[in-house]
Amino acid sequence: MYKKILVPLDGSLRAEAILPHVESLALRFNAEVALLYVDAGADLMFERDEVPDVDSFLDTRRRLIKKHHLYLQAIADKWHSTGIAAEVRIARGAVVAGIINAAKQTSADLVAMASHGEGGEERTFYGSVAASVLNRIDRPLLLIRSRYFKPIAS
Template identity: 30%
Template sequence: MYTRILVPVDHSDTSQAALQEATRLAGEQHAIVRLIHVIDLAQFAWSANEFLDVPQLQASLKEGGEKLLAERAALLQEKNIQVETELLEIWGGQIARTLVDDAAKWQAHLLVMGTHGYGGLTHMLLGSVAEGVMRHTHIPVLLVKASA
């Protein structure tokens, strides 16, 4: 039985599809859902910072992440599902490893996450957070692909 479901969220259609599936499972299992959003604060720190206001960009990332988490949490609360949220900040680290570490620390029973399902050259160039999670976790993972 999955009573602790961790769901990484972002603004993608695949993330939304994963959240819908996690919501369905949580309702059936009377589970608590932990929504997490990862932001990489280093993504602008090394760039042309003489042209950019890096602290303002980083603050904007944090604000956007908190807003996203609040919006997604409200969807679950409307369905009487217990939810908690966490904005995770990294500095150039691997998102997949961050998700795996948080799931283990929180003692998640299941990770539900979206995947684009890219293959071939696109996969080789972009990589896959979902694949990285699958490679490094012992926790069951449910991958959800958004319908085309």
């Protein structure tokens, strides 16, 4: 039924709620998996009069992308040992557009993701990224409710 499953992950435990479901589907249908991280770009804020250190900023971006690549590669390596073909993809730009573009580029016939990622709020049924993907995607979407929420630090 499914030949290629796209799995967007942001590195959070909440987003990982989808992984057991994807693993089961991939094994059952002998599907390939594309693990995706979308780098949304500048997430560092500067004061109005502050002059940003471009080299430092770019170095931070490179380290963050490398960290996410290694994270996804560890999942792919684990799945390879169980017979699942998995690839790692890094996209840049707006997260929702990155997910939708990756679904097209990989010819994914299923996009599978958790209801919440790093920034999601517990009281909502699904987060803003999941809602936007749901509204814009042109193929089946498996959305699993993420039940893991970090306590708010006091």
